[in-house]
Amino acid sequence: MTLSLAETRALADAIRTEIGKAIVGQEETIEHLLIALVAQGHVLLEGPPGTAKTFLAQCFAASTGLEFGRIQFTPDLLPGDILGSNLFNFQTSQFTLTRGPIFHELLLADEINRTPPKTQAALLEAMQERRVTLDGQTHALSDHFMVVATQNPIENQGVYPLPEAQLDRFLFKLLVPYPSAEEEAAIVRRFGERSGPPNPAEFGIGTVADAATLAAAQEAVKSVKLADEVIGYTVALVRATRESADIASGASPRAAVVLANAARARAALQGRDYVLPDDVKALATSTLRHRLLLSPAAEIEGKLVENLVAGLIEQTEAPK
Numbered sequence: 001m002t003l004s005l006a007e008t009r010a011l012a013d014a015i016r017t018e019i020g021k022a023i024v025g026q027e028e029t030i031e032h033l034l035i036a037l038v039a040q041g042h043v044l045l046e047g048p049p050g051t052a053k054t055f056l057a058q059c060f061a062a063s064t065g066l067e068f069g070r071i072q073f074t075p076d077l078l079p080g081d082i083l084g085s086n087l088f089n090f091q092t093s094q095f096t097l098t099r100g101p102i103f104h105e106l107l108l109a110d111e112i113n114r115t116p117p118k119t120q121a122a123l124l125e126a127m128q129e130r131r132v133t134l135d136g137q138t139h140a141l142s143d144h145f146m147v148v149a150t151q152n153p154i155e156n157q158g159v160y161p162l163p164e165a166q167l168d169r170f171l172f173k174l175l176v177p178y179p180s181a182e183e184e185a186a187i188v189r190r191f192g193e194r195s196g197p198p199n200p201a202e203f204g205i206g207t208v209a210d211a212a213t214l215a216a217a218q219e220a221v222k223s224v225k226l227a228d229e230v231i232g233y234t235v236a237l238v239r240a241t242r243e244s245a246d247i248a249s250g251a252s253p254r255a256a257v258v259l260a261n262a263a264r265a266r267a268a269l270q271g272r273d274y275v276l277p278d279d280v281k282a283l284a285t286s287t288l289r290h291r292l293l294l295s296p297a298a299e300i301e302g303k304l305v306e307n308l309v310a311g312l313i314e315q316t317e318a319p320k
Contacts, residue, residue: 001213001215001216002216002219002220003213003216003217003219003220004220005223005224005268005271005272005273006271008038008217008220008221008268008269008271009269009270011208011209011213011217012034014208014209015060015063015064015208015209016030016034018059018206018208019056019060019063021203021204021205022059022198022200022203022205023052023056023059024179024183024187024190025179025180025183025186026052026176028174029045029056029174029176030056030060032174032283032286033056033060035172035262035265035266035269035283036146036171036172036262036265037064037144037146037214037217038214038217038218038220038221038265038269039218039221039258039261039262039264039265040143040144040146041146041170041171041172041258041261041262042127042146042147042148042149042170043146043148043149043170043172043173043174044149044150044151044162044167044173045057045148045149045151045174045176046150046151046153046174046176047150047152047153047175047176047177048153048176048178049152051176051178051179053150053176054070054108054110055197057106057108057148057150058108058199058200059200059203059205061105062200062201062205063200063206063208063209064207064209065207065208065209065210065211065214066104066106066144066214067104067105067142068105069101069102069103069105069107069108070101070107070110071101071102071107071108071109071110072110072111073110073111073112073113073115073119074114074115075114075115075116077115077119078119079118079119079122080100081100081119082100082101082102082122083100083122083132083134084097084098084102084103084132084134085097085098085100085134097134097137097139099139102122102123102126102132103132103139103141105142105144105145106144107145107146107147107148108149109147109148109149110149110150111151111152112151112162113152113159113160113161113162114159115160116160117160117162117163117166120162120163120166121163121165121166123147123166123169124165124166126141126145127147127169127170128169130142130143130145142211143215144211144215147169147170164249164293167291168252168254168255168290168291170290171258171262172262172283172287173286173290174286217268220268221264221265223273224264224265224267224268224272224273224274225273225274225275226260226263226264226275227275227319230260230263230275230276230277230280230319231260233277233280233318234256234259234260234263236316236317237280237284237312237313237316238250238251238253238255238256238259240312240315240316241288241312244308245295245297246294246295246298246303246308247293247294247295247298247308248294248296249292251291251292252291255287255291258287259280259284259287260275262283262287263275263279263280263283264279266279266282266283277318277319284309284313285306285309285310288305288309289305289306289309292305292308292309294308
């Protein structure tokens, strides 16, 4: 099965329409989720409680046909609770694999920063290589395996910072804000008479894709042209993060690779077969913000990573 870029754009529009039946606003977050899906990346959502991060992931899975799994991360969670384990079957005298929730296609890692780094590390191989190794045996995950993780930015009790190696596995880190007054009024009208948690099926969200369609959309992204001038601009922008006095640790070459791939995915979802510098600019902050460490002086001065990235975008000359 093949999809043209026009059909890829239509597929993205159909997914947006289905999600919009339940989710109010959050257009930018939905756009980034779609880009991550066709670019085969993972997404970290950071926002205060009650901003529909979990429900958005459920609606996204329902509309794309991805098998949904959820892990509620807690301080006592163990790697085996994520990956599964080999259990001895006394009837057959053999070990059999009891699969953990990581074997789903879309995995919601809810409040991922509530578990220690040792348990978080159980996700590293899966997120990077889409496979799991248990007792020396390797088990493949779905080609559409995608992690959507959430974390609460305002709590500092009982939480653990995500290691740099873990953060680097996420294509995007998105900040989910509070809705506008108009959006919040619409949310109250839509959900105000309800009791209990919402379910995507109650809002008539239909599945508009299947595994073959998603694979074809991911293949369509590969047809998008990435000119040498845009490659040079992407590399220059990433390298600029290593030269800033306000940044103690800049972005790696992996950041340049995933930013370029995400820009191609954005172009494909807009029906274009070529990447514009604007595609790179639009995704630079969400791709880089979690990969940069501020210098001690910048932290003391209260500087924000987002502002520094915006400054670097402004200072880096883009091709005409």
